[in-house]
Amino acid sequence: MTTKLFGRYEVIEQIGSGGMADVYQAKDPMLGRVVAIKAPRIDDQDGDKKVELLRLFTQEAQAVARLKADTIVGVYDFGDENGRPYLVMKYMPNGSLAD
Numbered sequence: 001m002t003t004k005l006f007g008r009y010e011v012i013e014q015i016g017s018g019g020m021a022d023v024y025q026a027k028d029p030m031l032g033r034v035v036a037i038k039a040p041r042i043d044d045q046d047g048d049k050k051v052e053l054l055r056l057f058t059q060e061a062q063a064v065a066r067l068k069a070d071t072i073v074g075v076y077d078f079g080d081e082n083g084r085p086y087l088v089m090k091y092m093p094n095g096s097l098a099d
Helices: 047-066
Strands: 009-017 021-028 033-040 075-081 084-090
Touching: 009 033, 033 047, 047 075, 047 084
Parallel strands: none
Antiparallel strands: 009 021, 021 033, 033 084, 075 084
């Protein structure tokens, strides 16, 4: 069995999927904590659409990283795995964004 990785993060399972990205529960083996990873779906995009999606995702990561509030999940890390950027955040096991 091959473990799916985003950088050093080991994917446990996919926990969500939205308009432009997938969300995974993963483990950070260096710090021994569970995290959430958001990564855009770029495989089904081509040309200008792919470039725009990557630009928007990077812009989102930068904006979220600047925000500081108790109601906003903080950003731990941002990286790239084989051309697919990803955003690492605190894993919130209960509830949803709607809650």
